[in-house]
Amino acid sequence: xxxxxxxxxxxxxxxxxxxxxxxxxxxxxxxxxxxxxxxxxxxxxxxxxxxxxxxxxxxxxxxxxxxxxxxxxxxxxxxxxxxxxxxxxxxxxxxxxxxxxxxxxxxxxxxxxxxxxxxxxxxxxxxxxxxxxxxxxxxxxxxxxxxxxxxxxxxxxxxxxxxxxxxxxxxxxxxxxxxxxxxxxxxxxxxxxxxxxxxxxxxxxxxxxxxxxxxxxxxxxxxxxxxxxxxxxxxxxxxxxxxxxxxxxxxxxxxxxxxxxxxxxxxxxxxxxxxxxxxxxxxxxxxxxxxxxxxxxxxxxxxxxxxxxxxxxxxxxxxxxxxxxxxxxxxxxxxxxxxxxxxxxxxxxxxxxxxxxxxxxxxx
Amino acid sequence: xxxxxxxxxxxxxxxxxxxxxxxxxxxxxxxxxxxxxxxxxxxxxxxxxxxxxxxxxxxxxxxxxxxxxxxxxxxxxxxxxxxxxxxxxxxxxxxxxxxxxxxxxxxxxxxxxxxxxxxxxxxxxxxxxxxxxxxxxxxxxxxxxxxxxxxxxxxxxxxxxxxxxxxxxxxxxxxxxxxxxxxxxxxxxxxxxxxxxxxxxxxxxxxxxxxxxxxxxxxxxxxxxxxxxxxxxxxxxxxxxxxxxxxxxxxxxxxxxxxxxxxxxxxxxxxxxxxxxxxxxxxxxxxxxxxxxxxxxxxxxxxxxxxxxxxxxxxxxxxxxxxxxxxxxxxxxxxxxxxxxxxxxxxxxxxxxxxxxxxxxxxx
Numbered sequence: 001x002x003x004x005x006x007x008x009x010x011x012x013x014x015x016x017x018x019x020x021x022x023x024x025x026x027x028x029x030x031x032x033x034x035x036x037x038x039x040x041x042x043x044x045x046x047x048x049x050x051x052x053x054x055x056x057x058x059x060x061x062x063x064x065x066x067x068x069x070x071x072x073x074x075x076x077x078x079x080x081x082x083x084x085x086x087x088x089x090x091x092x093x094x095x096x097x098x099x100x101x102x103x104x105x106x107x108x109x110x111x112x113x114x115x116x117x118x119x120x121x122x123x124x125x126x127x128x129x130x131x132x133x134x135x136x137x138x139x140x141x142x143x144x145x146x147x148x149x150x151x152x153x154x155x156x157x158x159x160x161x162x163x164x165x166x167x168x169x170x171x172x173x174x175x176x177x178x179x180x181x182x183x184x185x186x187x188x189x190x191x192x193x194x195x196x197x198x199x200x201x202x203x204x205x206x207x208x209x210x211x212x213x214x215x216x217x218x219x220x221x222x223x224x225x226x227x228x229x230x231x232x233x234x235x236x237x238x239x240x241x242x243x244x245x246x247x248x249x250x251x252x253x254x255x256x257x258x259x260x261x262x263x264x265x266x267x268x269x270x271x272x273x274x275x276x277x278x279x280x281x282x283x284x285x286x287x288x289x290x291x292x293x294x295x296x297x298x299x300x301x302x303x304x305x306x307x308x309x310x311x312x313x314x315x316x317x318x319x320x321x322x323x324x325x326x327x328x329x330x331x332x333x334x335x336x337x338x339x340x341x342x343x344x345x346x347x348x349x350x351x352x353x354x355x356x357x358x359x360x361x362x363x364x
Numbered sequence: 365x366x367x368x369x370x371x372x373x374x375x376x377x378x379x380x381x382x383x384x385x386x387x388x389x390x391x392x393x394x395x396x397x398x399x400x401x402x403x404x405x406x407x408x409x410x411x412x413x414x415x416x417x418x419x420x421x422x423x424x425x426x427x428x429x430x431x432x433x434x435x436x437x438x439x440x441x442x443x444x445x446x447x448x449x450x451x452x453x454x455x456x457x458x459x460x461x462x463x464x465x466x467x468x469x470x471x472x473x474x475x476x477x478x479x480x481x482x483x484x485x486x487x488x489x490x491x492x493x494x495x496x497x498x499x500x501x502x503x504x505x506x507x508x509x510x511x512x513x514x515x516x517x518x519x520x521x522x523x524x525x526x527x528x529x530x531x532x533x534x535x536x537x538x539x540x541x542x543x544x545x546x547x548x549x550x551x552x553x554x555x556x557x558x559x560x561x562x563x564x565x566x567x568x569x570x571x572x573x574x575x576x577x578x579x580x581x582x583x584x585x586x587x588x589x590x591x592x593x594x595x596x597x598x599x600x601x602x603x604x605x606x607x608x609x610x611x612x613x614x615x616x617x618x619x620x621x622x623x624x625x626x627x628x629x630x631x632x633x634x635x636x637x638x639x640x641x642x643x644x645x646x647x648x649x650x651x652x653x654x655x656x657x658x659x660x661x662x663x664x665x666x667x668x669x670x671x672x673x674x675x676x677x678x679x680x681x682x683x684x685x686x687x688x689x690x691x692x693x694x695x696x697x698x699x700x701x702x703x704x705x706x707x708x709x710x711x712x713x714x715x716x717x718x719x720x721x722x723x724x725x726x727x728x
């Protein structure tokens with residue numbers, strides 16, 4: 001715990017906030033007390049994370065009115081109905097608009113807790129304590145909150161920025177490999193979409209990252225958050241540039257929806273989605289075969305899937321992709337690569353390149 | 365239909381919008397087409413209003429992708445679950461972020477449709493076509509959207525400003541008396557809380573208003589919207605002054621909740637709530653007996669209740685009032701009158717004055 005804490009500031013004017021990245025943050029009551037200031041605090045967590053870390057929060061905040069709601073683990077909990085017991089707990093305890101909602105968990109908990117905070121009495125404070133690599137590098141930055149609908153992922157939600165984020169790297173030590181890998185998909189995404197220097201670094205240091213070397217991880221989380229923060233600060237409400245963060249996601253979301261949420265982890269679907277976006281970009285003539293291969297090799301070295309599961313079929317892929325929130329006026333917009341580290345959002349790609357990319361998934 | 369259309373602008377920077385107030389607006393396809401610009405439009409209405417006016421919208425927007433969801437009538441529909449069929453309809457039809465949600469109905473429809481618009485794909489455009497006096501003078505201004513929770517009214521929601529509001533005064537001709545009256549409670553509220561000149565006007569012109577004289581109604585809607593717009597523009601997110609709009613509402617919400625939502629109309633509860641706020645203000649020594657009587661007489665002349673229903677009891681009143689969103693740090697904040705046309709938000713009133721006001725409701 002000798003390492004310094006790194007800080008990333010998300011510059012959003014009056015909604016500006018700081019992400020603290022370091023080891024042992026959850027074991028420091030003073031730090032928790034400084035980040036969570038409200039008199040009334042509700043912590044939303046899940047049955048896997050709560051037994052490990054909830055007691056830290058409870059002890060640090062023992063002079064507050066403290067409530068906790070523990071949901072089941074998994075993507076299937078990310079729905080409107082799961083919010084009801086939380087609202088109930090808050091109302092039973094007389095929580096007012098000055099309360100704070102704390103997310104203690106991964107992306108599912110963060111998105112749901114954020115949406116609870118966005119909508120309880122039309123909006124209260126929100127603090128994120130992400131406990132997965134995915135949540136640290138993705139959902140903790142940017143203020144996207146929400147839940148799934150049976151007909152589409154993240155279809156119901158709000159933009160609601162956290163007041164503070166505490167990323168305790170120690171929690172990654174106990175993260176299952178599959179969850180860790182899922183976070184790596186987003187890490188690689190940042191490198192591919194806009195940070196070629198980070199791409200070089202990842203290729204050179206992937207073994208240390210995968211071995212969860214603390215100094216390597218600290219850099220990865222900081223760099224990923226910096227990349228996301230810069231994009232979000234330029235386009236908070238996703239009217240333009242922010243859609244770049246969806247690299248690999250139009251394909252990935254379709255994979256998740258077609259398989260049924262929870263079958264593949266989000267990050268696994270994104271791993272395959274990144275490779276599909278690179279393959280389409282190659283077919284469009286924008287990436288050289290070598291560049292496409294370089295992207296795919298990096299994904300492959302982590303152990304993430306590089307191909308969609310067989311059997312979905314072009315028609316169902318298109319059906320799910322048609323629901324993507326980037327679409328405008330009926331056109332299917334995708335995030336593609338003009339080069340490594342250089343993504344664009346466009347509906348202007350050869351139709352045959354998309355068709356061939358979808359057809360190639362029928363390898364099962 | 366010869367009268368000019370009045371316009372009230374709600375000055376909210378980039379979220380600024382205009383309220384058109386006039387007769388026959390729904391019968392003018394060009395006006396509907398100008399207000400509702402999207403390629404994909406979903407109209408949310410209820411089984412009472414839809415048969416009367418939905419066809420106007422459908423005809424005017426026949427070149428758009430048009431969907432409609434008709435809910436049952438009444439406050440009991442204002443809950444999270446009622447939003448699900450709307451999201452379903454929008455997703456089945458492939459609605460994207462450029463779609464517009466149109467509320468065609470009263471306050472329940474407006475609040476629910478606004479919350480749908482606030483949360484569908486994290487926020488889409490919203491157009492209000494209020495069909496009750498209450499909705500025209502209250503929920504069409506200010507961007508408060510949301511639904512009830514069994515433990516409290518409007519406990520789940522968001523701030524989401526409409527893009528445009530069309531208040532067609534002709535729809536008020538067929539409005540049932542009880543609904544019309546309910547709107548009058550809010551009209552009187554604006555006069556009492558901050559517009560003494562309007563109070564004088566109402567006292568002088570109440571017969572014409574109650575007879576639904578079009579010119580009188582047009583003035584009433586315009587003046588009420590101007591009053592609300594000025595307060596909302598100064599305090600969009602209700603951090604201060606905007607709470608003044610809650611005059612009569614802390615008592616009113618408690619009445620509604622204690623009786624069960626839908627037993628008394630919202631406006632009826634507010635009528636009694638206004639009189640309770642005036643009575644407490646008199647007990648605190650801020651209103652003279654004559655002033656208190658003047659407020660009560662105006663409410664009484666409309667035919668609205670001036671007293672809470674018997675049998676709720678002080679304890680249950682306090683229980684429901686404790687959940688009010690204005691409360692901070694455990695103190696019960698109320699909107700009270702320092703004079704007619706001069707309201708304040710305060711927790712600094714004699715405890716005995718509140719106790720006596722609650723005790724006086726046990727007249728049943």
